[in-house]
Amino acid sequence: MRRIIDAHIHIDKYKEEEVSDILSDVTALISVSMDFQSCLKNLTLSKKYSAIKPCFGFHPEQELPSESQLQDLLLWIKTNKDEAVAIGEVGLPYYLRKKNQLTQAYEQYIEYLDAFIRLAKQLDLPIALHAVYDDAHIVCDLLEKHTVSKAHFHWFKGDAKLINRLSANEYFISITPDVVYEEEIRELVRGYPLELIMAETDGPWPFAGKFSGKKTRPAMIHDSIEEIAKIKKRTIQQIYESIYMNTKNFYIV
Secondary structure, three states, X not given: OOOOEEEEEOHXXXXXXXXXXXXXXXXXXXXXXXXXXHHHHHHHHHHHOOOEEEEEOOOOOOOOOOHXXXXXXXXHHHHOHHHOOEEEEEEOXXXXXXXXXXXXXXXXXXXXXXXXXXXXXXXXXXEEEEOOOHHHHHHHHXXXXXXXXXXXXXXXXXXXXXXXXXXXXXXXXEEOHHHHOOHHHHHXXXXXXXXXXXXXXXXXXXXXXXXXXXXXXXXXXXXXXXXXXXHHOOOHHHHHHHHHHHHHHHHOO
16 A cells, blocks of 8 residues: 555544544554644544654634643643654634634734744744644744744645745645645645645545545545646656655654
């Protein structure tokens, strides 16, 4: 079987009985956390299944924890740093902001993200980011401020200026199965260096097109790789090997 690593998945959101079957699709999974309870579950799953590589963080598309809760989470991550392959998923709330559903100041989200970036720097861990369009410029500013170079922008979207900024800084992006049917993502693949590309599902998030009505599984990455090969005009085997090694080396799994 051609080797794949799902570079961004919420394995803790799947039913327990699904996990072992899902793992049969992959060499490893990079499982990001939504909040403290998610961190705990990902840690537990990683101890049960060696192929699950956990990231610890707090997803930005939700109400922020209190300051004391944040400090407790940061301390917990420091205590369990040897179990983590990265800080994540962290970032900024683009979709909440777009829908005018923010209940806290946007500046507070930036401050909290700054704390996670500083933590990644302190612990010498990569960081898995939720940051698209204009938000990604702010995130780049923070990464540059703290000289954090090992950054992964998952399911990235942005204009040409932003794409050039990310690639110039050698930040990684990961491509979801919507590359099969979404021209914006296909265009991103055309212009982004292959050596900075990974593949993900963001499961259990659902997809459209040929995946409509199907449960999201890491096996969908095979479709993504076939499409990337067509776009990049490379052999399928070249894309498999490049994306696998990019992910393996970035997360040291």
